[in-house]
Amino acid sequence: MDFLSYFESKIVSRGRAYYRSGNARITSVDGNVVYGEVEGSDGHVYDVQIDLEKPYNSYCDCPYASGDEDMCKHEVALYYEYLEHKDEYVKSTASSNVKFDSVEEAVESYIKNLNNSQKEEILKTLIIESPEWLREKYLPKYKEDIIDKLK
Numbered sequence: 027m028d029f030l031s032y033f034e035s036k037i038v039s040r041g042r043a044y045y046r047s048g049n050a051r052i053t054s055v056d057g058n059v060v061y062g063e064v065e066g067s068d069g070h071v072y073d074v075q076i077d078l079e080k081p082y083n084s085y086c087d088c089p090y091a092s093g094d095e096d097m098c099k100h101e102v103a104l105y106y107e108y109l110e111h112k113d114e115y116v117k118s119t120a121s122s123n124v125k126f127d128s129v130e131e132a133v134e135s136y137i138k139n140l141n142n143s144q145k146e147e148i149l150k151t152l153i154i155e156s157p158e159w160l161r162e163k164y165l166p167k168y169k170e171d172i173i174d175k176l177k
């Protein structure tokens with residue numbers, strides 16, 4: 027079901043107006059949850075989070091939404107802001123918006139997002155810059171002539 031279909035139409039049009047005035051700002055995206063701040067009409071900035079899969083789990087700390095019962099215009103504004111910037115977040119999820127538990131996990135994710143020529147370039151640099159004993163391991167049959175040239 028469409029995210030906006032959970033909201034009353036007057037809330038959707040007010041939220042859309044907020045988005046158009048540049049009131050919404052995304053702070054981070056984690057999977058289906060978008061975190062951000064939306065400035066209200068009185069200049070107060072509200073903490074907003076929207077769940078794209080489960081819109082009814084969306085949250086805003088404005089008086090109107092009080093708790094997570096009501097769906098407010100700030101959530102709608104953040105949703106429109108997300109629609110505009112979606113592509114940037116989908117692409118950059120692995121590199122900048124996800125926290126990793128280990129270095130290994132971060133490296134795996136980094137590698138997963140590289141294309142083949144980027145992988146080749148990195149591997150090449152690593153081998154060339156490796157200490158000699160490691161280079162010999164990767165280039166056993168070229169040992170004599172190539173390793174000498176790399177020195």
Ligand SMILES: [Zn+2]
Pocket residue numbers: 072086087088089090091098099100101
């Ligand atoms: Zn709100």
